[in-house]
Amino acid sequence: xxAKFSPYLTRLAQFFRELSRELSKTYNYVSILSTDSVGLNIxxxxxxxxxxxxxxxxxxxxxxxxxxxxxxxxxAFNDLDLEEALxxxxxxxxxxxxxxxxxxxxxxxxxxxxxxxxxxTVYTTPTLKDEPRVLLVEKEAKILPxxxxxxxxxxxxxxxxxxxxxxxxxxxxxxMSAQCTHICKMFITPNQYLxxxxxYAEGTAVLIAANEETTKxxxxxxxxxxxxxxxxxxxxxxxxxxxxxxxxxxxxxIEPGEYDIITAPNVTGLIAHEAFGHGVxxxxxxxxxxxxxxxxxxxxxxxxVTMHEGALxxxxxTGFAFDDEGTPAGDVIEIDHGILKTGICDAxxxxxxGVEPTGNGKxxxxxxxxxxxxxxxxxxxxxxxxxxxIASISHGYxxxxxxxxxxxxxxxxxxxxxxxGYEIRDGKLTGKVxxxxxxxxxxxxxxxxxxxxxxxxxxxxxxxxxxxxxxxVKVADGGPYLKARARLG
Amino acid sequence: MNIExxxxxxxxxxxxxxxxxxxxxxxxxxYFIRHxxxxxxxxxxxxxxxxxxxxxxxxxxxxxxxxxIPPTASEEEIRKTISDLAGRAYLVKNPYYTLNxxxxxxxxxxxxxxxxxxxxxxxxxxxxxxxxxxxxxxSYEIFVHEMSRRYLxxxxxxxxxxYPSSMLEVVINARNEAKDHEIELYRMLTSGTCDEGRITSExxxxxxYGKDKLVAGNTPALEQAxxxxxxxxxxxxxxxxLAQMDAAMKYQQIxxxxxxxxxxxxxxxxxxxxxxxxQLPNSSRNFDVxxxxxxxxxxxxxxxxxxxxxxxxRQFSQYLGLEKSSQVFNYVxxxxxxxxxxxxxxxxxxxxxxxDFQVDEMTGDIAGEIRLGYWHDGESVxxxxxxxxxxxxxxxxxxxxxxxxxxxYDGAQVPSxxxxxxxxxxxxx
Numbered sequence: 053x054x055a056k057f058s059p060y061l062t063r064l065a066q067f068f069r070e071l072s073r074e075l076s077k078t079y080n081y082v083s084i085l086s087t088d089s090v091g092l093n094i095x096x097x098x099x100x101x102x103x104x105x106x107x108x109x110x111x112x113x114x115x116x117x118x119x120x121x122x123x124x125x126x127x128a129f130n131d132l133d134l135e136e137a138l139x140x141x142x143x144x145x146x147x148x149x150x151x152x153x154x155x156x157x158x159x160x161x162x163x164x165x166x167x168x169x170x171x172x173t174v175y176t177t178p179t180l181k182d183e184p185r186v187l188l189v190e191k192e193a194k195i196l197p198x199x200x201x202x203x204x205x206x207x208x209x210x211x212x213x214x215x216x217x218x219x220x221x222x223x224x225x226x227x228m229s230a231q232c233t234h235i236c237k238m239f240i241t242p243n244q245y246l247x248x249x250x251x252y253a254e255g256t257a258v259l260i261a262a263n264e265e266t267t268k269x270x271x272x273x274x275x276x277x278x279x280x281x282x283x284x285x286x287x288x289x290x291x292x293x294x295x296x297x298x299x300x301x302x303x304x305x306i307e308p309g310e311y312d313i314i315t316a317p318n319v320t321g322l323i324a325h326e327a328f329g330h331g332v333x334x335x336x337x338x339x340x341x342x343x344x345x346x347x348x349x350x351x352x353x354x355x356x357v358t359m360h361e362g363a364l365x366x367x368x369x370t371g372f373a374f375d376d377e378g379t380p381a382g383d384v385i386e387i388d389h390g391i392l393k394t395g396i397c398d399a400x401x402x403x404x405x406g407v408e409p410t411g412n413g414k415x416x417x418x419x420x421x422x423x424x425x426x427x428x429x430x431x432x433x434x435x436x437x438x439x440x441x442i443a444s445i446s447h448g449y450x451x452x453x454x455x456x457x458x459x460x461x462x463x464x465x466x467x468x469x470x471x472x473g474y475e476i477r478d479g480k481l482t483g484k485v486x487x488x489x490x491x492x493x494x495x496x497x498x499x500x501x502x503x504x505x506x507x508x509x510x511x512x513x514x515x516x517x518x519x520x521x522x523x524x525v526k527v528a529d530g531g532p533y534l535k536a537r538a539r540l541g
Numbered sequence: 542m543n544i545e546x547x548x549x550x551x552x553x554x555x556x557x558x559x560x561x562x563x564x565x566x567x568x569x570x571x572y573f574i575r576h577x578x579x580x581x582x583x584x585x586x587x588x589x590x591x592x593x594x595x596x597x598x599x600x601x602x603x604x605x606x607x608x609x610i611p612p613t614a615s616e617e618e619i620r621k622t623i624s625d626l627a628g629r630a631y632l633v634k635n636p637y638y639t640l641n642x643x644x645x646x647x648x649x650x651x652x653x654x655x656x657x658x659x660x661x662x663x664x665x666x667x668x669x670x671x672x673x674x675x676x677x678x679x680s681y682e683i684f685v686h687e688m689s690r691r692y693l694x695x696x697x698x699x700x701x702x703x704y705p706s707s708m709l710e711v712v713i714n715a716r717n718e719a720k721d722h723e724i725e726l727y728r729m730l731t732s733g734t735c736d737e738g739r740i741t742s743e744x745x746x747x748x749x750y751g752k753d754k755l756v757a758g759n760t761p762a763l764e765q766a767x768x769x770x771x772x773x774x775x776x777x778x779x780x781x782x783l784a785q786m787d788a789a790m791k792y793q794q795i796x797x798x799x800x801x802x803x804x805x806x807x808x809x810x811x812x813x814x815x816x817x818x819x820q821l822p823n824s825s826r827n828f829d830v831x832x833x834x835x836x837x838x839x840x841x842x843x844x845x846x847x848x849x850x851x852x853x854x855r856q857f858s859q860y861l862g863l864e865k866s867s868q869v870f871n872y873v874x875x876x877x878x879x880x881x882x883x884x885x886x887x888x889x890x891x892x893x894x895x896x897d898f899q900v901d902e903m904t905g906d907i908a909g910e911i912r913l914g915y916w917h918d919g920e921s922v923x924x925x926x927x928x929x930x931x932x933x934x935x936x937x938x939x940x941x942x943x944x945x946x947x948x949x950y951d952g953a954q955v956p957s958x959x960x961x962x963x964x965x966x967x968x969x970x
Contacts, residue, residue: 097793100635101633103606103607104606104607105608105609105626106609113611127584128586129586130587130611131587132613159585160583163571166660166661167578175579202629203632206632224794260793260794260903262794266904266933268904305965308762308965309967339574339712421582458897460896465927469899488906490931490967492929520710520729521729522710522729539967
């Protein structure tokens with residue numbers, strides 16, 4: 053069924069259109085993003101249980117963007133007098149529109165006074181276009197979080213948690229989580245009226261176990277565009293998590309050095325994200341913070357490396373129809389057979405760079421600024437089999453399970469912390485496991501060493517992505533198994 | 542939102558146990574490219590969180606469910622939210638605990654916060670940095686907030702605190718004279734109001750690091766080496782120890798800490814002394830009460846490497862049987878036995894820039910890619926980059942040495958320098 057757009061926002065659309073027109077008397081560009089996203093978050097472990105309607109992306113609020121004298125300013129707020137904003141008589145409603153417009157103007161003007169007092173100069177930016185557009189997108193979802201039978205999911209997660217706790221010796225706890233969010237966003241300018249409604253879900257099976265020497269955690273997740281039905285896949289993920297925990301508890305530390313590696317799709321996705329995901333966010337080009345801008349049209353990987361970015365690339369947790377600046381979702385080929393083609397761009401950075409925006413302008417929520425952000429970042433598949441890839445390695449590791457990564461767009465360094473590595477000797481898995489594994493290197497060396505890629509691919513979207521150490525948004529990434537060479541420690 | 546209306550509706554729904562947190566934020570933000578203003582933002586928002594509780598099986602269990610109430614919610618919406626949460630609370634069976642008791646009176650600790658004055662200080666101090674033609678500021682973002690947090694519960698707690706909270710993110714560039722090689726460094730500083738002294742000193746030091754990174758060579762493959770940490774990367778180390786004393790970590794059996802026993806067996810180096818404190822100068826986390834209305838007071842958590850007191854939220858503190866407890870926001874780690882200069886003797890690698898240094902609070906695993914370090918081989922100092930530092934804190938802390946001198950980082954006062962004798966350094970030459 054279609055995930056219906058928020059009736060709350062629909063009721064307020066008229067008010068916000070009038071507010072945008074009123075503010076247009078002062079400013080040469082005005083847009084308003086309003087959000088009303090609801091969710092369900094269930095976490096069950098043997099030691100603690102919780103149910104909440106808050107997820108990482110639930111919100112209800114508004115942000116107004118205005119442009120004057122080359123400067124973009126924003127005002128975020130979430131309180132309104134609904135009786136006045138929805139008043140049926142235009143005259144009284146417009147009184148409230150003018151009142152709200154004055155509040156926004158006053159706050160912007162107070163900041164302008166400070167900027168004048170401190171003799172601050174402006175990084176001048178052209179005015180965004182405001183061409184007429186009307187859009188309503190309601191994507192499919194079977195079970196909405198606001199309509200879910202919570203008791204059924206609590207019971208199911210409780211059973212799975214118990215199964216995980218009883219699965220083997222040494223298990224301290226098994227934590228199951230299920231989060232689902234129904235996103236509704238409305239983007240309004242004097243000439244545009246865009247609405248979208250979609251639902252995404254993410255669930256995890258986390259096992260914590262210990263022996264005398266060590267404590268380990270094993271993590272598997274399901275995620276995707278859709279409703280609570282996505283959690284049907286959690287049972288299978290729990291079994292994988294249990295298998296991995298057995299490997300982890302018997303693991304040792306890796307001998308530091310450079311090895312042939314095979315990256316599982318979740319590690320491939322981490323490389324995509326940290327290597328050329330952040331590296332071609334073009335707001336970094338504006339600040340001259342990314343080496344990528346000097347390498348457009350140049351080789352940055354082997355012929356086997358083709359990478360896509362965009363909300364249209366996959367039906368994932370970031371499957372929106374338009375971004376937080378009203379730009380339609382896109383699908384950009386960033387790297388084509390090893391050649392860096394282009395980056396991704398928000399609307400203001402596009403204006404400054406003289407390029408078209410790609411639908412990657414995202415906010416953590418309405419309170420936060422727009423930055424260029426990733427959506428789906430994915431390596432294309434190849435034609436090799438995983439068995440052939442393993443058989444081709446005399447000594448190396450199959451790397452599985454991402455823990456964290458860090459970007460370095462200026463120098464193309466890469467850091468990936470990976471849950472475990474399975475040793476390969478003479479073309480066979482030996483059964484020896486090392487954990488954790490820190491993979492570091494220089495991005496073009498790593499991508500240039502890609503020599504095989506499997507035919508299948510997977511995309512995951514659990515957790516969040518920050519810019520630096522803040523601005524957390526939903527992203528998804530993935531790809532096939534890749535064979536490459538890297539430094540491990 | 543009218544909190545009195547919410548309380549009335551909770552009463553009408555027959556709910557006798559609940560908590561409400563009403564967080565109001567006023568914020569000013571300024572984004573700069575070089576020293577030109579890229580964008581300015583203001584915000585005025587209110588987030589209300591409601592948690593309702595119910596007794597299950599005659600008080601054997603406590604049920605709970607939480608949700609948010611937008612300030613624009615109608616009375617009908619609030620009633621529905623309360624009803625939904627009340628129904629869900631019966632599905633969540635946790636062992637019974639009680640909420641913090643209060644005296645039924647409203648308590649306030651209100652600090653004057655001027656967004657204009659604090660923003661003014663940030664804007665001006667950023668122009669006083671010792672930039673040169675080859676080391677300068679690429680971009681920075683200033684966030685200034687007035688936070689007003691009111692917590693109230695069904696047991697008579699009603700506490701409001703108003704406080705400043707600021708953040709500065711700075712990106713620094715350094716380039717060679719020929720301008721054909723440029724590097725960047727990243728800093729994020731948090732504080733209550735604008736901490737001009739810390740900004741000047743930390744960004745000034747980072748500008749020097751930038752100069753050094755330009756000429757850095759490859760990190761040698763040292764295998765096991767002595768490693769020195771001398772900036773806020775070390776906070777991850779102390780926060781591992783802090784986490785071991787968290788009642789939630791203990792109750793979930795992740796922490797192996799036992800009161801009266803050493804956290805690190807067979808420690809040969811300095812034993813850690815860690816205390817929770819209510820106030821630190823200009824901390825963005827100076828609160829009299831925690832997020833659940835419990836009084837915060839100064840107390841020792843780890844003395845001489847031995848676990849002395851757990852801390853935590855109401856639920857897990859009661860599960861551990863703690864008579865008095867609270868969450869911790871500010872902490873102090875006492876200085877150790879040697880001076881910073883003594884810790885910088887012999888062969889050691891001092892790493893001042895990581896891509897992301899981490900000490901996993903659950904496993905104790907240490908990991909970080911080296912972006913800038915100084916390898917002291919006993920005779921000379923080599924500036925290095927690349928490779929990684931790894932290990933496990935449970936083993937590494939057996940030979941951990943802390944400087945006598947301490948440094949303040951927002952909500953943490955910790956030894957200025959810490960040295961480990963046995964970490965793995967994966968080099969690239």
